[in-house]
Amino acid sequence: MIDSLCREMIDELPSFAPRVTEMIRTEMPRYAVVPEQEHIHDVTVQLHGLLGGLERGILPSADNLRASSRLGAARAAQGLPVETVLGAYHIGYRETWNVLMQGAVRRGQEAVAELAGQVTTFWTWIQELTNAVAVAYEAVLRAELSAREDRYRRLIEAMATADPGDETTVTLARSLGYDPVGAFQAFRGRSADLPNGSLERFRRHIATGPGVVVATMHGDALSVLSQGVPDEAVLRSLGRAVGQESAPAPPPLGVGLPRTGLSGAADSFQDADGALSLALRRDGGGTVRYSVAWLQSSLAEQSRRLSDVLGAGARTAHAHPHLAAAVIAYADHGFIPTAAARALNVHPNTVVYRLDRWTTLTGWDPRTRDGLMRSLLALDLYPAAHTP
Template sequence: MGEPRNPRRSFVKFTGRKTKHAQRSNPVDVIDVEEEDTIRRLCREVSDELEALTERAVQQIRSELPAYSAVPVAEQGNYIRKQLSAMLCAVAENETITTEDTDRNRELGRRRAMQGLPLSDVIETYHIASRELWDTMVQRSTKPTHELLQAGGKLWDLVHAATSAVAVGHSEATRSEQAIRAGVRYRFFETLHSATDMELSNARELAQTLGFDTQKSFQALSAVEDEWSEAQVEHLQRTLDSVHVVAHCSRHGSRVIVMCQGEPTEVIHAIMRDHPRTSLGIGMPRVGLVGAAQSITDAERTLQLATAPGTTVSFADEWLIATLATHQDELLPLLQAGASVAEEHSHLMDAVRAFARSGFSVSAAARDIHLHANSVTYRLDRWQHLTGWDARTLDGLMKSMVSLELFHRKTLAKI
């Protein structure tokens, strides 16, 4: 369902305030404040269980509409949650759909068209989710009232307005050659994410349609920013169409995945030029479609290490930490000590890092951080005392560096 950028109101504003209709001087137009507050209280109560309501709606949609398996659950839940919240606000305040909501519904229609979903299914999701919302409102109401029936009529007016905007966006996309290509790109990346033999067979045809040679190496990049709109993704794709390698991109949640064949330098520059604060993970070049799927995994794992805005991290350089980062929860009890000590005693961490990058030489480490060799020795001893790890042994140094890279890196990014 359509996702407004910002909720128009908070439900805490629903009580104790007359709407613009109640402030009119004509008695015929005046709405009884007590009746009005009843609907507001009902909407607020329903909003308190919005997460459970959204989950029920998502499950019902996926049960009734198999085509929605092509849409990530998190993405769908996010759209539905915000749309239901917006509808509750509008019902409570007796207002119409906003221009912002209309624009977002139109964009959703375009996105679902790119994902290959028929318009009838997209519209049906609004009916299913709104049905769940209405059923919940009826269940939470103490008894059927005239005001509740009016609220029901208002809700379905909102559904009609929203689905009309979705239909416009969907029709615009299906008439656009650019949108058709975007749909092929989206299905190509979704198929690679699934990576079963049958689906990779489908990916081969999609890859060839996009101009990839399935016998050559693929290299993936994963970029993340606060939010990528469809317009921004399309702008990036137009830029990629002009570089000297085959490259395609598609949005998946908060990430944009780029797949290319050939030297990726131009692609990286194009992304960072238009989005200088984006974080970028770069996968390994790998052969064939199975390799392409693995390169996406490389890029997404490496992206976890790009904690500061504008950071670019390569799997080829950080493969060990990027791989271990997927097991942070399991490793935390073993390695948390190093990060805790580093946070309280950064000078000890500096000595350990200097020792590691100076060829395990105390004298070289001392020159690196402008200290006497005895001071570095003291700090390494102190580090061992606090963590239990002797950085002058292979085991102790490995635990120390992995701990700092996995757990202290995030701390540094927040400073």
């Protein structure tokens, strides 16, 4: 009795499958990305397999499972979320079961009892086919994620090791959504400062806004390249991703200048590298913008070579931090000893004495241009933890 009911439904698939497809597209609006006729065909194939199996009392064959696998892979490639794909299966099977039950009721109690006996077979079909869909979907997703990560890595590496303007790099940048002649801004941090899962959290959060942002970890570096996104938005998203509000100190991060074109992107990464080097030398880490500390950032990566030039100031600051504080206060308050004294809560004569003492110990008079420049560079490049 049930076999005849299934045969009737198979015969009615040309009208039933489009109705089911319409229900799916209504309840799952994301299916709009799938061409309607393609969708109707796929629903027809899946329901034909199910009804044929129920008619003969058999479980899904290898061909049925392969068809579901192909469908899962296709839906992944079309960008549908897996929960949407599985939800569509359940809508189709729900409607099929309802129509089968209505037909059984019309035939009488014996038909209803016989159909009820097929519940296990029916749900086994659902379980095995949706499992095949999910496995194939996940395989495609993993492959796409791997390919995307590879494109991210190759673009970032091209900024340092290849000609940023060559055709391969231009094509790669376009494939990631960038305008190769637009403005880019680079950010560099340390991968060790990112808790597990924070990179994906950052990507998900920043993707909700405008523009294009690529973020990847390679070796011990975190690299971010943005276009059309305010740097404050990037920094906020990074802060949320790493849980900065609960961290004892913000992680060190270098921010490059916005620069035009792919060669500009490469230069922005050099900016960010210098700014990161400076951030790593500062107590408490934090963000350093090349636009603000361009001189110190440019010299930070040369700090080992410059130690012979600036080491006297660094060692003096380490041994006599109150003298270094006087130099900084003097520079920050208009080169006026009385203003520096107010900031330090000391007598103006004390500031003058400390500046004189600094001059004696370092050979640099902070009241002259050369002496002040050397003093401030030494204090910026060689904080206490990095005294040469």
